Amino acid sequence: MAHWMEVGQDNYVLTTEGSHLNTGLIVGSERAMVIDTGCGPRHGREILAAVREKTHLPLVVVNTHAHYDHFFGNAVFADAGVTEFWAHEQCAKQIDERGDLQRREVTTVEPEMADSVGDAVELVVPNAIVRDQPVLVNLGNTSATLFYLGRGHTDGDLLVGSATALFVGDLVEHGTYPSFEDSYPKEWADALRHISALRHRYSFLVPGHGEPCTDQFVKTMANTLSTAIRQARQSLRDTPDDATKAIPILPYGPEQSRWFIKRLKETSV
């Protein structure tokens, strides 16, 4: 069952079943902000219905990054009248250029997404763009700050800070290994240190999946990542022809370790 958690006054997190995606909700006096829309029309409708239990205000949407479970639900919100979809410019670009390639990832849970024509299955590319400078989005009696800390989980991770909570997307995942497929490991560690340093400004730190976490959790994640980078680099120096040698010593599962090594090699100059 999906469930709501309160993270400060008028701030909420909806955790839905399956991947335990966290959708943020910040309710102002004039508008409310929804952070991440789910992996297709079914998930999107579930999220929208839950949001409507909390507020009937006009909505704005934020996509934290260009992974299907965070933006495939956009069309449901567009059909419900939402016109303002925020994202980092790289995220919008990825959705526009490569969003369709992710359709195959969801066809078991969202069979309608196999087709680009149908009810709420079209890609909705974010049209309100954040670049390097933070953007303040006014919701009436409160506002949300959208900002970018550099590349990390992807090349376009957007963070959302409210009066009480910091929503960090998949820069932090709780209860599972980090996902390295589109990541920039070295820069990700830097972004995590930045997040843990910001922590005193927020009472709640909300990851993209799993329970809210502490700044200590984020700091540990950063340290683990830095250690893994050192270990993998050493291993690549020792056995340059066999990158898989590093897999057993890395602090991640075999699948994610493989991606980690691949991305470390691709993103190191």
Ligand SMILES: [Zn+2]
């Ligand atoms: Zn992701």
